[in-house]
Amino acid sequence: MKATPGRSSATAEDRPSDALQQPDGWPAPYADGEASPWIAKVLMTLPMALALLSRNGRIVIGNDALFATVGAGCRPGARPEWLVVPDDADRIAAAVRQAIDNNLGLEVLAALQNRPDDKQIITITPVPPGFGVAAIMALRDIRDRQRLEAQVAAATRMQAVGQLAGGIAHDFNNILTAVLALTDQLLERHPPGSPDHESLDEIGRNGRRAAALVEQLLAFARQQPQRQQVLELMPLIEALRPLLAQLLGQGVTLEIGGDLRNAVRADPGQIEQVIVNLAVNARDAMGGTGRVGIALRDVRAAEIAALGHRIIPHSDHVVIDVSDTGEGIPTAIAGKIFEPFFTTKPMGQGTGLGLSTVYGIVKQSGGYIFTRPGAGGVGTVFSIFLPAVPAPEKVAPPPPPQRSAAVSITGTRVLLVEDDPAVRSILERGLKRQGAEVTTAPEAMSALAHLDGEAVFDVLVSDVMMPGIDGVELASRALTVRPGLAIVLMSGFAEPPLHRAANARGVLFVAKPFALADLTAAIGEAQRATH
Incomplete structure (x- = not known):
């Protein structure tokens, strides 16, 4: 084995003589009387890359796994530091010396000469006297572990980013719901041909474009409702x-x-x-x-x-x-x-x-x-x-997208629960303009107080994500108090389990942001489903 400039301070005289190198492979494990026969035999049967080291830190014998890992350059009499890249050689030499002299097991992370891009964990473990060798060197390939750690780290990072994206989407959807609902109301007052109709229509188009971007954020955050x-x-x-x-x-x-x-x-x-x-x-x-x-x-x-x-x-x-x-x-x-x-x-x-x-x-x-x-x-x-x-015998085609039809809610008694004041106010005005009788509540406890009273309601319209009691729990309690009550839940940030829980109770779900016509259609559909 030739000396390589830039390695550890080992001299050419330290390197194995030609007498130690056999062209047909390793010499007999105990030919020089240094290693016990049984420990050498055990070494050969193990799948991990292992070598026995002498008192002076040279390789006495290595198993087939070591040869496969390190390559043909590994021979009896070689020093462990000759097997690694120059930058790691001094650390390996010091670890071998310290382990043998101080009877201390050590681990070093190093790259091999024949695999410079992949790190190995090299463990030096001292051997008690009487076995003819001073230490056992083990090489452990950690590429699979590093790959797994990288995948787990990436998944954790993406989960954190997803939670952030979902939170932003929730807040932005509330804003867009207010913008789109108010735009719809203004368009009713400014029909085509009026001076402001074109500008209001453009506001609506841009609001829907923003809603499409939020939908993509929700898809990333895994909070977009699915029809699997x-x-x-x-x-x-x-x-x-x-x-x-x-x-x-x-x-x-x-x-x-x-x-x-x-x-x-x-x-x-x-x-x-x-x-x-x-x-x-x-x-x-x-x-x-x-x-x-x-x-x-x-x-x-x-x-x-x-x-x-x-x-x-x-x-x-x-x-x-x-x-x-x-x-x-x-x-x-x-x-x-x-x-x-x-x-x-x-x-x-x-x-x-x-x-x-x-x-x-x-x-x-x-x-x-x-x-x-x-x-x-x-x-x-x-x-x-x-x-x-x-695979099924035959897969039914996906259902066509539902379109919001014009629905009359004149005289419908609505209990509207929304914790965002701006959204609550705009939806209240919009539903009243459609002829509905609207009672509002800023959170679930206030809504339950209304339901416990004597007021009559046809439909409960509630946000899902609210402080305290969420919309799904409110729907469950409302049905206990008022069996047969039509319920519509709305949210721009709801976990899929909440959607499934709502669907299981026969509750209609509307994703924010939505046009006022979408909410009106949902109210009408919820009423038809309960009659």
Whole structure:
């Protein structure tokens, strides 16, 4: 073994002589009388990379796992510091000396010569006298552990960002609800042809654009209501082909393929949004020319561990791979691409919510998303893992989107519960203009006091997220006091379990922000459902 400049202070005379190096491999483990035969035999049977060290810190014998880990350069008589990169050599030499001289077990994190980019934990453990060796050196590959730690850290960070995004969305939805409801009222007073109609209409359009951005934030925060159903992905994605081809443009080739046995349980509209967002992201990454591939495959539970993603449960999954032939994702930003508002586009050319929306939908669907370089290092592959369910004989098409029809609520007695004063005031005025009789309450306890009294109400309209008693609990108590009462819950920030709890009680849910016509339609529908 040749000396390498910049290593530890070991001299050329310290290195093993040719007599110690056998071309056919290691010499007999106890040929020089240094190692006990039984400890050498045990060493050879262990799967971990291990070596026995002499009193002067040289390798006496190593097992096959050590040879496979360190490479052909490792020979009997070598010093451990010769096996690592120059920057780590002195620390290894000092650890070996200290462990042997002070009878002290030590661990050192170091990179090997043949694996300079991956750190190993090298443990030096002293051996009691009488075994013919002074210490045992063990090498532990921690790449899997580091990968798992990185995935857990990234997931924790994204969860924190999601909570922040959800909180912002809640507050912003309250503001937008007030803006849109007030705009609707003003538009009624200023019909088409009046001087202010066009300006008011523009306010409404911009408010709805802002609502669309908030919806993407809610998707990232995993607080956007879902209509999950059993989906066969191939027909759904094939149906998107015309739209995707139009979005990608003539310079991009689109390839869709795969053979699936399983289906998934997800919201079809949200899965479509995921595919469209990833396709548009791929188009932008390629500058308008290249190839976008969408490949579907089944992954069995037994195959999960071999994929290297330690946070995925060992169960059957369906995988969607969306690939492109762009320049790839630079390492410096790889950990940020799913964060809201992160974008590499110039100012004004992107919101930075496309990939964060994808991330939120995938997580809300119980799945995972990862990125990796494409084949040959070209482009990027986004891999989405969704829990598999048995494919049905026939999947019903998704229900068409519901439209708010004109509904008369004249004479309807409404108990309106909303903790935001501005929203409460605007909704009260709007409902009264529609002919409703409105009683307001700033929180749940006040509402319950009204319900315990003698006033008659046809509908309870309540916010969900309120201090003290939330809207779902209020609905439950209200139905106990007033069985058959129609109930509409509204919120811009509600956890899916709250939605499910509300639906289980036959309660109608309306997501903020909404137009006044949407709330009016919900009130009418809730009344019809209880009669």
